[in-house]
Amino acid sequence: MSMPVISVSDLTFAWPDGTPVFDGLDAQFGPGHVGLVGTNGAGKSTLFRLITGELRAARGSVTVPGRFGYLRQDLGLAAGQRVDEVLGLAGIRNALHRIESGTGTETDFETVGTAWDIEERAVALLGRLGLHYVAGDVGQLDRRLDTLSGGETVLLGLVAELLREPDVLLLDEPTNNLDQVARERLYEVVGQFPGTVLTVSHDRELLDRVTTIAELRHGAVRVFGGNYTDYERIIDAEQEAARAAIREARSDVRKQSRELVEARIKLDRRQRYGQKMWDQKREPKIVMGARKRAAEVSAGKLRNNHLGKVEEAKDHLTDMQDRLRDDREIRVDLPGTRLYPGQDVIELTEARLPCGPTVTLKVSGPERIALTGRNGIGKTTLLHRIREEGPAVPWRMLPQRLDVFDESMTVFENVAAAAPHAAPEQIRAQLARFLFRGTDADVVAAALSGGERLRAALAMLLLAEPAPKLLLLDEPTNNLDLPSLAHLTEALASFQGALLVVSHDPRFLAGIGVTRRLELTRDGLEASPSEQ
Structure with missing residues (x-):
């Protein structure tokens, strides 16, 4: 069975104050592991929320085949929650415990279904991600979140999504707050995920482990084969070509402007000579009339030829400058x-x-x-x-x-x-x-x-x-x-x-x-x- 592909068609969305984010966005993500990149504010997290249905688009559609898991930047968890509540296992555990004590009901059996080993699987997965859980000690699922660090909470959120056995996994900055050991374990677990993964991250090492980079820029998605290093190499080459094209375009603008000035000087000389002949009546009237008509034709050619070339050169320069990315730098002088x-x-x-x-x-x-x-x-x-x-x-x-x-x-x-x-x-x-x-x-x-x-x-x-x-x-x-x-x-x-x-x-x-x-x-x- 082939891996699922997330499809976005004609997606249009604006914030309540009218600020547009997407206008007719078309894109496909997957199969495999995809890194979604783009500048802050480009709309990466907004796109995730549209894909998951948390936000509703004004127009268009999003198709996510199968089940999806979504690890957010901000998990929004309460300090008093227990680990099993975050993992969505509290109800199943309660049913299991009633069944084991001999007081289980038919509803409890329906709640457990086939998940008889869910506690052991949860603890094993927590251990694989470096949460220092002892294998087999299911009592650790009763721990409260206020005993966990920020990094441990992120890993807990990932475990919660993986336990749902999704076909598609959306990860929004999954390595935030993680130490290097935990990162390595996350790389391993995510790398072994068999479905489609769409990841937003600033973690260069994680992005170098994906198979595709999708760049979100100016409300459109462009897909690059390979990892982040491959993407960066392509962008660098394009930017160097854009800088060279800008240099050539500027040279062409100067050339066309210079030729325009030279043509105007030549035309002005002709006009002054014709006016002098007219004032002094030194040529036959028919000759002077022909000269005047020729000057008007030359002026028209000047407008249509040289002026057009200058505008064309300027338009080309603008197009080339639009291809050059904004490399603004923060400057601190304090x-x-x-x-x-x-x-x-x-x-x-x-x-x-x-x-x-x-x-x-x-x-x-x-x-x-x-x-x-x-x-x-x-x-x-x-x-x-x-x-x-x-x-x-x-x-x-x-x-x-x-x-x-x-x-x-x-x-x-x-x-x-x-x-x-x-x-x-x-x-x-x-x-x-x-x-x-x-x-x-x-x-x-x-x-x-x-x-x-x-x-x-x-x-x-x-x-x-x-x-x-x-x-x-x-x-x-x-x-x-x-x-x-x-x-x-x-x-x-x-x-x-x-x-x-x-x-x-x-x-x-x-x-x-x-x-x-x-x-x-x-x-x-x-x-x-x-x-x-």
């Missing part, structure tokens, strides 16, 4: 954030964390420290402890959930609230450096995409008063497309203060110039293997 070698930043001595480890940490000068450790070990807790102790310099923290905004206020208003003494024009100028130009700065925070929220949060933290000399960043690359990840890397690489970053993305950590890598274990902070 001298107030500068730290000097030896300047005290953090000093934590024998601090015991609620999750177990006892930590000693000293940071001085503009150090850039990567904090790693397995999911649930307490990395986020350590950042909060540092915040409570109070660093020695002005600081700001970027939490995983990016919940630093008043969601009802615009990007500009949020930044203005953090920097009350800054002039409006100064705030807008700085926001432009973070790619919020013109009316982009007047969008309410609730309407921002994942990457836009990250840029807005980073702008809000860096432009706050007083200027931060220390940034505490908790998984800052979550929900970012690869261009936005490059933007974030550029911004942090030019930051002149100290960084303490929780991240499991080796490319990102190398890009921001990490100077020290520490791993949080049950015994405290240790130099990571690469540092020893």
Whole structure:
């Protein structure tokens, strides 16, 4: 049986305020494993919600053959829920327990169906994904979510979808918050999925494991065979060709404009000579009339020939420029954030964390420290402890959930609230450096995409008063497309203060110039293997 293909036909959707997202979108995804890429705000998550029926299109149709599973960016789980409730097994487990105790009813048998080993299968799958569940210990399904880390919760959500045995699996940023070991296990589990997988991710390694890349750009989908590296190679070649075509088109515009000027000069000379002959009556009237008619013909040819060529050359230049992608960069130039070698930043001595480890940490000068450790070990807790102790310099923290905004206020208003003494024009100028130009700065925070929220949060933290000399960043690359990840890397690489970053993305950590890598274990902070 062939693998299913997701089909989208004439899909049209706009937000309630009239902002269009798709207008007549046609696309097919699959068979096999497909990576859906595109800039933040292109509509990737919106397309997922349309495919699953969570949003209703104004026109068009979506066909998903068979059952589908959908792992969202934001699982929306409550801390008090039990693991079996998230997995959708609470009802089946209750029926099983009644049957085992001898009080089961016919309804209980119908509820269980053929899923007699569902508890064992669930625990086994949880263990395969690195959730540290002991094989056969089904009592672990009674754990509450508030005992799990953010990464463990993501894996739990994936298990919930896989237990439904879907034919199609939709994954929206599945490696968010996962340490490297958990990522490797997720790669293995997803790689073995027999149906069609459609993945939105900023994880370069995950995208290099797919068989097809589908790019969502300007409301249309373009499909590329191969993985992300193959896609990037094709785009780079196209962009180089576009730049060469732009150079040629500009040269042609200059050439046609020059020929137009030369033709006009020649025509003006003829007209002046003809006018002189007419004024002096030095030629027969019939000759002068013929000359005038010839001049009018020449003027018409000039308009139809040279002017047309100039416009044609300009139109061609515009077409070539449209093919060139926007390579805007975030630019950070904040001298107030500068730290000097030896300047005290953090000093934590024998601090015991609620999750177990006892930590000693000293940071001085503009150090850039990567904090790693397995999911649930307490990395986020350590950042909060540092915040409570109070660093020695002005600081700001970027939490995983990016919940630093008043969601009802615009990007500009949020930044203005953090920097009350800054002039409006100064705030807008700085926001432009973070790619919020013109009316982009007047969008309410609730309407921002994942990457836009990250840029807005980073702008809000860096432009706050007083200027931060220390940034505490908790998984800052979550929900970012690869261009936005490059933007974030550029911004942090030019930051002149100290960084303490929780991240499991080796490319990102190398890009921001990490100077020290520490791993949080049950015994405290240790130099990571690469540092020893």
